[in-house]
Amino acid sequence: MRKTLHSVITGTGSYLPSRVVKNEEFISSSFFDATGTRLPKSGAEIVERFAQITDIQERRYVTDDQVTSDIAFLAAQDTLHSCGADPEQLDYILVAHNFGDVSAANKRSDFVPSLAARVKHKLGIENPQTIAYDLPFGCPGWLQALIQADYYLRSGDAKRVLVIGAEVLSRVCDPHDRDSMLYADGAGAVLLEARESDEPVxxxxxxxxxxxxxxxxxxxxxxxxxxxxxxxxxxxxxxxxxxxxxxxxxxxxxxxxxxxxxxxxxxxxxxxxxxxxxxxxxxxxxxxxxxxxxxxxxxxxxxxxxxxxxxxxxxxxxxxxxxxxxxxxxxxxxxxxxxxxxxxxxxxxxxxxxxxxxxxxxxx
Structure with a gap:
């Protein structure tokens, strides 16, 4: 059987922010509906019902000195360390996100340069053939970046692709919307490599x-x-x-x-x-x-x-x-x-x- 190229994950990594935010921290919040009417139930009742519907008891938020590209870099670093990969040998760095870098002091989306370029810079990669770009695609963005990486690898255009998903939702959620309790911050990544195999893998x-x-x-x-x-x-x-x-x-x-x-x-x-x-x-x-x-x-x-x-x-x-x-x-x-x-x-x-x-x- 003729060997063919397959896209295989050879390294994984993640970054879980250190700040743990429990549901109880939202009890004192003032929540309104889409019409601007304050919700009549108490904060404790709203929080309890939220937990019943979503299963969420706590979530992670970044510290004030961190932005999305920072935690994307930490997840990338963890991934490369997990498999001993040389960053200079990466062909692509794909970063999935939706809001760019949103700082604690200025809650506006910052996309220039791209987060992938910022991660490449933080990794100290000098290789100009390591192509870095972003993919905003909603929550399925990381998986879509994985799909793009698969095309690159199976076509022979690339041998190694770093695929990162990173988001800081805590800075884009309305503190007066109960849906804000859903959202969290975090980053994860994988290294995909092209492997020849005569069996599907x-x-x-x-x-x-x-x-x-x-x-x-x-x-x-x-x-x-x-x-x-x-x-x-x-x-x-x-x-x-x-x-x-x-x-x-x-x-x-x-x-x-x-x-x-x-x-x-x-x-x-x-x-x-x-x-x-x-x-x-x-x-x-x-x-x-x-x-x-x-x-x-x-x-x-x-x-x-x-x-x-x-x-x-x-x-x-x-x-x-x-x-x-x-x-x-x-x-x-x-x-x-x-x-x-x-x-x-x-x-x-x-x-x-x-x-x-x-x-x-x-x-x-």
Whole structure:
């Protein structure tokens, strides 16, 4: 059998911000709805109901001296150290994010130079053939960057691609919107390399869809819900119910389509690494997926979750989760050689994507 090029993950890394923000810190907040009306329930009641709906108990925020490119660099550094890779040998650095660098002192998006260029600078890479660019694609951005990297590697255009997902959502969420409790900060990364193999390994297939006619503005930027808010910032806003319905309709089918494309049954999926957006929503997506196959029994630990303690860090959720599993830092739940992993994400755009990935066997 003729050997072909495959995209294989050879290193992983992440950065979890040091500041832990528990739900209790939001009890004293003043929350308003989209009409500018203050919510009648007490802060304690709002927070308790939020936890029941989302499973989130705490999240991580960066310190005031950090911005997104800083934590992207730390995740990149961790990744390169994990596999002993030479940064000068990287062909591409792809950074997925949505808001650029937003500082604590000036909460405006800063995209120039690109975050990828800033990470390359921080890594001290002199090689001009290490191409660095950003990918804003909503929460599925990191996975879409992984898909782009796969094209580069399988075409022979590249041998090594560093793919980073980093976000600081704590500075773009409205303190008077209860949805602000969803959001978190974090960064994760992987190193992808081209490997010759006569057996399918690494990225087996992928799929992406964008639905913009009806769903483009389910996630958008807008003014604070508090009519008395004096700042001029725009904050991340979400049509929660419509977004939930979109995700439940599209994500399970996208996962099934990707498995079908790979010629694999549902039983071949050892782990589903799903974007950590909302605990209850992810549970509903998982149940819907199994129902598409006529299955009612869902294997335990098939969908590991970090949202209860890391919150929703957008593009960082998938690479962070993957890094924790690969490095056996997930309370007994782990990924092992030979397993088939399904990555899937959904978010602003609206965009949805999925990737089937086969972990290399030892020695591959």
């Amino acid at each position: 690494g990225i087996l297939c992928h799929s992406t869809r964008s639905d913009t006619v009806q769903a483009a503005h389910l996630l958008r930027m807008g003014a604070s819900y508090n009519p008395a808010y004096e700042g001029q910032e725009l904050f991340l806003k979400m049509e929660g119910r419509k977004l939930y319905e979109y995700a439940l309709k599209t994500v399970p089918q996208a996962i099934k389509d990707c498995l079908d494309k790979a010629g694999l049954p549902l039983a071949a999926m050892h782990k589903l690494l799903l974007h950590q957006a909302n605990g209850k929503m992810d549970d509903a997506i998982l149940k819907r997926l199994y129902s598409l196959y006529g299955e009612t029994t869902i294997p335990e630990e098939v969908m590991p979750m970090t949202i209860s303690w890391l919150g929703n860090s957008s593009v960082a959720t998938l690479p962070t989760l993957f890094d924790l599993l690969v490095k056996h830092q997930f309370n007994g739940n782990e990924i092992t050689p030979g397993q088939t992993i399904l990555f899937a994400s959904v978010g602003a755009g609206m965009n949805c994507n999925a990737v089937v990935y086969r972990m290399p066997e030892q020695g591959e």
